[in-house]
Amino acid sequence: MESSPASLNPSLSAAEIPQFVDKLQEKYVCPVCNFVLRNAMQLQCGHQICETCIDPLFGENTQASCPVKTDEECEDSFSKNEIYKDMCTRREVMKLPVYCGYSEYGCSETPEWKNLQSHCEKCEYKPVECDKCQEKVPQNQLTVHKESKCSYRDVVCDHCSQDVPFCQMKSHFEHECPEYPLKCPNGCENVVLRRIEMESHLQTCPNKSIPCGYRSIGCDFFDIVEKVEKHQVVATDHHLRLAVSFSGQTSDQNKALHSEIEERKTEIENLKSTVQELHHENVKLKNEIQPLVNSLKKDTKKKLVTLTERLINLERMVEKQPKREVLEKQEQAISSLKEDLKVCKEQITQLERVGPQGGSSQGGIPQDIKNQLKTNEKQMAIQDIRLAELDLRFQVLETASYDGVLMWKIRDYYRRKQEAKSGRTLSLYSQPFYTSRTGYKMCARVYLNGDGMGKGTHLSLFFVVMRGEYDALLPWPFQQKVSLMLLDQDSFRRHVCDTFQPDTTSTSFKRPTTEMNVATGCPLFISHSVLETKTFLKDDTIFIKVKVDTTNIPVP
Secondary structure (H helix, E strand, O other), rough: OOHHHHHOOOOOOOOOOOOEOOOOHHHHOOOOOEEEEEOOEEEOOOOEOOOOHHHHHOOOOOOOOOOOOHHHHHHEEEEEHEEEHHHHHHHHHOHHHHHHHHOHHHHOOEEEEHHHHHHHHHOOOOOOOOOOOOOOHHHHHHHHHHHHHHHOOOOOOOOOEEEHHHHHHHHHHHHHOOOOOEEOOOOOOOOEEHHHHHHHHHHHHHOOEEEOOOOOOOOOOOEEHHHHHHHHHHHHHHHHHHHHHHHHHHHHHHHHHHHHHHHHOOOOOOOOHHHHHHHHHHHHHHHHHHHHHHHHHHHHHHHHHHHHHHHHHHHHHHHHOHHHHHHHHHHHHHHHHHHHHHHHHHHHHHHHOOOOOOOOOOOOOOHHHHHHHHHHHHHHHHHHHHHHHHHHHHHHHOOOOOOOEEEEEOHHHOOOOOOHHHHHOOOOOOOOOOOOOOOEEEEEEEEEEOOOOHOOOOOEEEEEEEEEOOOHOOOOOOOOOOOEOOOOOOOOOOEEEEEEEOOOHHHHHHOOOEEEOOOOEEEEEEEEHHHHHOOOOEEEEEEEEEOOOOOOOOOO
């Protein structure tokens, strides 16, 4: 089995480079990083390197030479602008057979690299977590694991027939099972009882050890019932001596307790006297405070009555006030009237300066002329608004395309890119275009400073399906092939192109329920270092082309 480059190079993850079935041919190995070509780029001499190896090859220099140097053609230096995508090699590399990412769990499939992700998503050996023991097992073995291998699977106890987790069966036997057979802890011969019967047996067990009946006076004999009874008969003298000794000790303790009781009685009498004095003092303070409490109650009642009356008056005033909506409308009307009044004053001032005869300021302006002027101004304002709306609609109609092809010219590239960096305008939308007069409505979206993985290093280009007027007559989801292109302005033949077939399960291609669906496309469409050259950027302008395959679209 061939070693995975990811296992040899810690900077590469297994997701980026899988484990190849066959040994890599030399033509598929990057001469810079010595691993499989990722997003192959072609040098002028014909050799290929990874797209991510371009910057390490140049370092801080603007020129570099081929890392292979096998012939004279490799000795010439070149710039980053002279490196281009090698789509042929990319396709060949992506067709190489690789091992499934779950081969360690038993999968023997060897799909092509380009199909690895879709295979892994459906692979029956994909590990899943057991909901009981949290162990990861292949998906196709989960049922067997739960039934026969899981340490927390339920098994039936042989004694009590209860369901018990397999790993807890030993503890169940030792501490819980009511039917588990146990031997008497007192050593009864040939006595094996169920746990549930053991407690009652211990109460009558002949081998149970009990203390001597004279334990309370100091006898510490402890043995089985038969021996204790015999001891109590033969040890009478010993018990009498213990009783006399205990009696003497009890007499001394009684004297000490009697003396202590007398002391406690004296303390109680003193406490009673103290409590009596405190009671008299409390009664005296209560009689002094009562007038103050009565006075405070009267003052509080008066204040409450006053506050209640004020509250009622306030509620009545609030009820009489107009509602908030009415006030807002009145404020808007007043503001509008003020604006109209201001305009009228300015017009009257100008007319008074000019005068009815074209220069004389003598005499006033008739009221009917003022009204006519005001009416004319309002009509002119309405016409200006309509003209602006019509102009916007004409601009959209003039630039709209109905053959599935969008030609998008973006001027002021560096200024717009700087606005994207500062966060003022993260992305730009193109004008809409259509597959036909009654077809799909679409547009493009570009992030000049990149989005997601391409942020700060690449231009990101996306395709957007928009809500159109004829969506109800079109088939959904959207299934037409889409090509995204950055046009070459130098030789007109080295366009950067990426083509994809829509994923019919994605919400990006369902029938839109809002103005537009979620954009889909290429976060790493082209790096800034390649884009910002005379090939693609001239006069601070770039051209983007989006082409949608319009074949097999039913015409409503």
